[in-house]
Amino acid sequence: MVGDEKKEVCPYSIEHEGEETILVFNCNKCSYSPSIEDNKVCMAQVIERLSEAKATTKLVFSQKRNYEYDTEQTELLKEIARVYSMLIKDKESFNIEKLNLPGCARLASAFYMQIKKILFELIKEDPIGAYVKVRRLIRLAKIELDKESDPNRAQCIQNYIGMLGVIERELGRTKLIKLAKPYLPGYKLGERDVYRKIFTPTIKPDFMYTKLMSTFPSGAEEIDTYKINEETEVSIFKLKDTVLYLYHVIPPEFNLSEEKYELLDQAKKILSAHEPSEQEFVDPKRMRQVFLNVGHDLIEELAEYNNIKLTEEEKNQLARILVRYTVGFGLIEVLLQDQRVQDITINSPTGQSPIFLVHEIYGECKTNIIPTPTEVESWATKLRMISGRPLDEANPILDTGIILPGAKARVAVISKPLNPSGLAFAFRRHRDKPWTLPLFIKNRMLTPLAAGLLSFLIDGARTILIAGTRSAGKTSLLGALLTEIMRKYRIITIEDTLELPTEALREMNYNIQHMKVASAMTKGTSEVPADEGLRTTLRLGDSCLIIGEVRSTEALALYEAMRVGAMANVVAGTIHGDSPYGVYDRVVNDLGVPKTSFKATDIVVVCNPIKSPDGLHKWRRVTQISEIRKEWEEDPLREHGFVDLMKYDAKEDKLKPTKDLLEGEVEVLKKIAENVKEWAGDWDAVWDNILLRAKVKERLVEVSDREKMPELLEAEFVIQCNDEFHRICEKVAAERGRLDSKRIFLLWDDWLKKTVEKLKQE
Secondary structure: OOOOOOOOOOOEEEEEEOOEEEEEEEOOOOOOOOOOOOOHHHHHHHHHHHOOOOOOOEEEEEOOEEEEEOHHHHHHHHHHHHHHHHHHHOOOOOOHHHOOOOOOHHHHHHHHHHHHHHHHHHHHHOHHHHHHHHHHHHHHHHHHHHHOOOHHHHHHHHHHHHHHHHHHHHHHOOHHHHHHHHHOOOOOOOOOHHHHHHOOOEEEEOOOOOEEEOOOOOOOEEEEEEEEOOOEEEEEEEOOOOOOEEEEEEOHHHOOOHHHHHHHHHHHHHHOOOOOOOOHHHOHHHHHHHHHHHHHHHHHHHHHHOOOOOOHHHHHHHHHHHHHOOOOOOHHHHHHOOOOEEEEEEOOOOOOOOOEEEEOOOEEEEEOEEOOHHHHHHHHHHHHHHHOOOOOOOOOEEEEEEEEOOEEEEEEEEOOOOOOOOOEEEEEEEOOOOOOHHHHHHOOOOOHHHHHHHHHHHHOOOEEEEEEOOOOOHHHHHHHHHOOOOOOOEEEEEEOOOOOOHHHHHHOOOEEEEEEOOOOOOOOOOOOOHHHHHHHHOOOOOOEEEEOOOOOOHHHHHHHHHHOOOOOOOEEEEEEOOOHHHHHHHHHHHOOOOHHHHOOOOEEEEEEEEEOOOOOOEEEEEEEEEEEOOOOOOOOOOOOOEEEEEEEEOOOOEEEEOHHHHOOOOHHHHHHHHOOOOOOOOHHHHHHHHHHHHHHHHHHHHHHHHHOOHHHHOHHHHHHHHHHHHHHHHHHHHHHOOOOHHHHHHHHHHHHHHHHHHHHHO
16 A cells, blocks of 8 residues: 555455455555555555444455454454544534634634644544644643633633544543553654554465464563474464463465565466366375476476576475465464474364464464464365265264375364354374384383383283373374384284374385274265274284274174184274273273173273373373283172283372282283293293393483484384394394393394494494
């Protein structure tokens, strides 16, 4: 908005979006960015239009980026517009005849020009300045009144003060002036710093729908800052009036030059002509790569046509952004690439609240990102195509997963009629690499001894259920146990939403087959029911069986198979429950598995979040490892069917072994020992092997910390360490006729040192 303020440079329109009435100014011909807080001409035109469009709920300036002022900020301006409209129509209060007294012609003319300028210009351009100026003029006029001896001139000044008083009173009642009052001492007319403290638009480029609050919050304390992939800036703020932190993100698409915005806008319009088919979404990874290649070539051609010079890295960056906002999930992808983000939630009605997330360090945070209805509808459509599952009135719940560059996530969507106000989403982020037991030791979710015990149980081919509340880390721990299974064994996974790291393990040469079955919450799809899928796995040969979550009719099929001895290898899965008895209650009473069949469970591992005393922080911990004894009839709790092997100690913040474990009174470990010649009847040998495994895991974490090589705790190297451990065990047993733990550890530790040195030299 530039030029003569009397000339309407920016045409406007009134648009309706749901219940919103939006006043939109087309500012494409402006030579600089439109802004209420920075530009008096912008503010003047907005006040003028709001005095006519009284139902407006939002303001938008549309340029290469859209600048949107929300309902609260719009109301501040509407109030000023109402005052402006009322004052210019108030002929009685501002009648010039009140000033035009005998002998006061020159004084009256000067006073009237001041009043006219304030009413018709200053209130629209700078209402705070108008209020300050009126108060200062009143003070000056009162000084002149005290000096004036002529009655007519004194009356003229008195009437002038009265007119100014009307303006002062009406402006002083507005919320804008009340908000500005702390900043008024020393206020300089024409400066707009105060407006910048009050007005903060959300900004989004033309090629995207999501809005972003780019400015830092006033009065907040910045407590952390870091980058995602070296191109996205994240700042964490502690806010004044809430315990919620603010997760403030500035992705690269908000720091581009205007010519790059123009390129992206042109490219998106061209690329949008080809909408991916449902068939293409069957393989989203391949589809994404195709669009990335096409996008790169398109950016290159458009840059050449527009005579814009770009480096290869700039072309790649623009192509990645283009794909994000065509076949991708926009800023959700940026958030999911942050390894510290655990959960993301989008509430309905869309556009009225920001995205919320759970941060690994700062817990619940609100973000500076506000999705729009157009954006979330696009996400819902893509999720329907990716999953092949419906999302409609008959099926208002969609549960699926997505795989993105640098991240994967489980997604739950709810819609009408379950959610009367529209679409809402919950994204559960999973690591793009599998978790490992050493990583959990590093994060203090497990102790080395607990990791050694679980490793021993996996090699002993036991049945294990990992229980816990939501967001307790059940699936992550199950994925870590997969890395403890030797690569010589076949693994079959069965899930209704693909969350386990099967693709990553396949790339690491695991013999693994994943199966996807129908969700218990979805009706009318062609997917195979979970119980049928589970029975099918029994026909696929001798394999370890991993169930993503035991939640419905598949529980009966699972326990039938376990009970008749169809499973000769590891069987493991996750289930909701906060204790061994909670698991029993869920399996037997909720899912209808016979009590005797439940005895096929060997071990229950319980994961639960641990909260700080102030309730502001929480950490994931394994709180219990228990065995399920077989000598009970009716109630395992009363008949001592649950025996804790390790229990969480809150004071020491770690799992500690129980007396039963230390003394070897553990039936499941005795069962494993019965099948190993060297261990049969020798608890000390069994315990020694568990301690050896614990020592190996602990040493790996120590070396990773000392050498500052976090990659040593990742799945690829951990699996290599496990393979070497088993090879050394075999070698020592052949040499000495027994598993000599000291010799095994010495050889393994020597191998670790040499391998780490080689890695450091590469």
